[in-house]
Amino acid sequence: MTRTLRNAALWGVLLASSFAVVYELWALYRIDRENAWMQQLASGHDIDIGKLVGAEPEVRLARAVYFKNKHRYDEALATLSLIMDAGDRALQAKIRYNLGNVYLEQAVEQAEAKHFNEALPLAGLAKQAYRQALALDSRFWDAKYNLEVAMRLLPEMDRIDLKDDSPDNRKSKPWTTVPGFPRGLP
Amino acid sequence: MRTLLTGILLALALLGCSDRPAVSDVELLTPRPFGYVIGDEIQHRIRVETRNGVKLQAGSLPRQGALNRWLNLNDIKVEESRAGGGFRYTIDLTYQVFYAPNEVKMLTIPGFNLVLGQGDKTAEQAVPAWPFTLSPLRELAVRLDDTGEYKRPDAMPPALRTDGPVLGLLVAGLIAVASGAGLAYLYGYLPGLPRRSIFKRAGGKLARLSGQELEQGLTVFHEALNALNRQPLFKHKLAGFYRQHPQYRQLGDQLDWFFNCSNRYFFAGEAEPGPEALGRLRKLCAACREIERGSR
Numbered sequence: 001m002t003r004t005l006r007n008a009a010l011w012g013v014l015l016a017s018s019f020a021v022v023y024e025l026w027a028l029y030r031i032d033r034e035n036a037w038m039q040q041l042a043s044g045h046d047i048d049i050g051k052l053v054g055a056e057p058e059v060r061l062a063r064a065v066y067f068k069n070k071h072r073y074d075e076a077l078a079t080l081s082l083i084m085d086a087g088d089r090a091l092q093a094k095i096r097y098n099l100g101n102v103y104l105e106q107a108v109e110q111a112e113a114k115h116f117n118e119a120l121p122l123a124g125l126a127k128q129a130y131r132q133a134l135a136l137d138s139r140f141w142d143a144k145y146n147l148e149v150a151m152r153l154l155p156e157m158d159r160i161d162l163k164d165d166s167p168d169n170r171k172s173k174p175w176t177t178v179p180g181f182p183r184g185l186p
Numbered sequence: 187m188r189t190l191l192t193g194i195l196l197a198l199a200l201l202g203c204s205d206r207p208a209v210s211d212v213e214l215l216t217p218r219p220f221g222y223v224i225g226d227e228i229q230h231r232i233r234v235e236t237r238n239g240v241k242l243q244a245g246s247l248p249r250q251g252a253l254n255r256w257l258n259l260n261d262i263k264v265e266e267s268r269a270g271g272g273f274r275y276t277i278d279l280t281y282q283v284f285y286a287p288n289e290v291k292m293l294t295i296p297g298f299n300l301v302l303g304q305g306d307k308t309a310e311q312a313v314p315a316w317p318f319t320l321s322p323l324r325e326l327a328v329r330l331d332d333t334g335e336y337k338r339p340d341a342m343p344p345a346l347r348t349d350g351p352v353l354g355l356l357v358a359g360l361i362a363v364a365s366g367a368g369l370a371y372l373y374g375y376l377p378g379l380p381r382r383s384i385f386k387r388a389g390g391k392l393a394r395l396s397g398q399e400l401e402q403g404l405t406v407f408h409e410a411l412n413a414l415n416r417q418p419l420f421k422h423k424l425a426g427f428y429r430q431h432p433q434y435r436q437l438g439d440q441l442d443w444f445f446n447c448s449n450r451y452f453f454a455g456e457a458e459p460g461p462e463a464l465g466r467l468r469k470l471c472a473a474c475r476e477i478e479r480g481s482r
Contacts, residue, residue: 007372007480014365020358027351035345042342058343065340094341101340108335131284134225135260138282142338144225148324149337151224151286 038062044069057086061095068102076102093136097143100129104150111153119153126150208302208309210272211235219318224286227260228295230279232313236272236302243308246301247277256285257295283320290321373479384410385475392468397461404448407467410474421445433477440470 034056037047041062052060060083067076080099085092107122130147133140215231222228234242242264250259261280266273281295297315301308329336370376375383388410395403411419415427421442428435447463450456 004480007369010365010369010372014362014369017358017362017365021355021362024351024355024358028348028355031346031348031351038343038345056346058346061343065342068340091343094343098340101337104337108337112334130225131258134284135258135282138225138227140225142341144223145323145338147284148224148286148322149335152324 034059041066057083057091057095061091061098064098064102068098068105073102073106089136093133093140093143096129096133096136097140097146100126100133100143100146100150103129104146104153107150107153123150123153127154208236208238208240208304209234209311210237210270212311214313214316216316219316222283222318222320223323224284224320226283228281228283228318230281230295230316232275232277232279232300234275234277234300234302234311235269236275238271238304240272240302240304240309242266242273242275243301243303246299246310248279248298253281253296256283256293258282258284285320286324287320287322288326290319292317292319294318383478384413385471385478389468389471389475392464392471395464397464400451400458400460400463403464403467404444404451407444407471408448410471421449434474437470437473437477440466440473444470 037051037055037059040047041059042065044066046066047059047063052063060079064076064079067073067079077099080095080102083095084099087095103122103126107119107126110116110119110122127147127150130143130150133143134147137143211233212235213231213233215233217229236242244264247262247264248259250262252258258281259279260282261278263278265276268274283293285291285293295316295318297313299310299312301310303309331337367376388406391406392403395406408419411427414431415423419427424438424441424445428438434441444467447458450458
């Protein structure tokens with residue numbers, strides 16, 4: 001009886017571990033396949049949207065970068081919005097940073113085309129996304145740099161008056177809000 | 187390293203009409219006051235020791251979130267412990283700066299008042315404002331690249347790591363191999379372990395015998411039992427054999443038949459019909475083989 005139980009237990013362990021081996025092999029195959037997709041997207045070639053179902057959020061992040069590089073901003077935003085809460089803190093910081101980049105690039109384009117009404121909210125969204133990225137990872141240097149770019153784009157909005165900087169007084173600031181980078185400086 | 191910005195600030199506040207101060211010791215521990223850039227976190231620690239059961243009122247601490255346009259309080263932790271008749275508080279504040287200066291600029295983290303209370307009496311202890319300098323990351327001169335205004339590029343996702351599945355594969359593979367080897371050992375499939383394949387080999391020999399070779403068949407099965415018992419096994423020693431190998435007790439009737447048949451053949455010269463006896467012997471050997479494999 002004992003031997004029978006022992007043999008049955010061993011068979012159970014063998015079956016479970018064999019299943020785990022198959023599962024891990026499948027996981028390795030998936031990782032290799034998804035890394036190849038990310039390389040394909042980084043080289044400027046799109047992948048079939050059907051492949052994204054069930055894929056890791058990193059693949060969608062790579063696809064959002066691909067869309068942004070092709071100036072397909074709406075698709076980039078839609079892709080990023082699907083993975084906002086996915087992954088660990090480092091990945092979430094990257095997602096928010098890339099989201100800020102999509103907004104900032106559009107804001108810069110609109111500001112340079114003198115479409116200030118469109119540029120203002122986009123720059124505001126970019127700053128918000130960068131701040132979220134930095135709240136997740138305060139050592140994210142690229143996010144710091146681009147946040148500074150976004151804040152220079154709307155310099156008056158962020159000018160500090162130390163005597164009048166309480167939350168209650170923020171909306172009453174008299175600064176003009178013409179976006180654009182300062183020109184003609186040394 | 188943090189430096190001690192302010193030493194010990196003796197509390198001057200008094201509790202209501204009491205002559206004793208509410209606070210016996212206050213320290214504000216701060217980091218260096220220079221070299222910060224946008225997005226940096228600044229950590230402050232406040233240590234307060236109170237007297238006579240005076241407690242800190244948590245509502246007087248700054249609230250987590252945006253303190254003003256450029257300063258966030260990301261985290262606030264308060265630890266409370268007993269110290270003498272009062273309490274010792276350690277307050278950790280994590281600020282984050284979001285200001286983009288054009289040049290090195292001095293900013294100030296605003297001070298606040300800690301409210302300490304005992305019953306319906308309260309007193310306040312001021313935590314001073316903390317000035318520091320913030321530097322720009324970006325030069326004032328316009329810098330352009332192919333896309334216009336220079337910006338840092340997108341963050342590419344990291345390649346997916348294979349560490350987890352590789353480790354899982356190794357562990358699962360080792361367990362599978364170990365359990366498979368264990369089963370092979372129990373079933374007598376491992377070479378070099380004859381005691382696990384005694385009846386397997388005996389069964390093979392019995393299968394090759396013809397119906398007239400009962401003597402060889404009986405000898406083969408005796409040898410198998412002797413090998414298992416590590417010494418010659420006779421009928422009167424079966425009880426001891428069962429004690430050592432209790433799983434064979436279930437074949438007691440068939441083993442009794444075998445020994446009776448063997449005794450009659452070798453000592454009384456009375457032989458059962460060869461094919462019939464050999465057939466029973468083969469069945470007995472197969473049953474022993476099943477026990478040997480652990481499947482019975």
